[in-house]
Amino acid sequence: MIETRPYAPGDGAAFETLYHGYLDHYRLGPPNGAETARLITLLDDGRHMSCLIAHDGGRPVGFATWALTFPAGRGTALFMKELFVDPQARGQGVxxxxxxxxxxIAKAEGCVRFDWQTDGDNAGAQAFYKAVGAPQVEKLSYRVPADTLADFRARLTRPSGRRP
Known part of the structure; x- marks a missing residue:
């Protein structure tokens, strides 16, 4: 039986197991102990992002990270950053x-909407969201990787009227 509950201090081991599965699934390289510890510290402290973890009995089988964002029209929105289900648990309703x-959570927080995104090439996620009847909204996403942040900041701080 699948049970979901908000992340609480002490859930670090469950999150770590799923996070390592996430990194492996998306071929993002092996886990980095310092990175993982930082994420768990942020979750333990309740800073920046919250997490919902799904369990099947005692086994963690999925997580969803989220944050409240504003403004969202005339209110706040719940934004789901990531939804990950262990590949062995897919198709079981997780x-x-x-x-x-x-x-x-969105209802309890009085949110005016629930938002999320998926990569354009993630056909599995798109099929899942279509199957659950989620309406698709066309938006463009922008991303600045960490290794280009300094260059991006320099472009932002150039006097207007000067082109790169």
Missing amino acids: GRHLMAGLVE
Whole structure:
């Protein structure tokens, strides 16, 4: 039976297991102990991002990270940053349970909407969201990787009227 609950201090080991599965699934390289520890510290401290973890019995099988954002029209929105389900648990309703849990959080927080994105080439995620009846909104996303932040900042601080 799938159960979801908000991340609480002490859930670090469950999150770490799933996070390592996430890195492996997306071929992002091996886990870095310092990075993982920082994420767990942020979650333990309740800073910046919150997490919902799904369990099947005692086994962690998925997570969804989220934050409240504003303004969202005339209110706040719950923004889901990531939804990950262990590949061995897919097709068992874990993603649906996580999304339903986020809907309950959004309602409890008085959010005016629930937003998320997926990469354009993530056909599996898109098929899942279509299957659950999520309306698609066309938006463009922008991303500045860490190794180009300094260059990007320099472009931002150039006097207007000067072109790169």
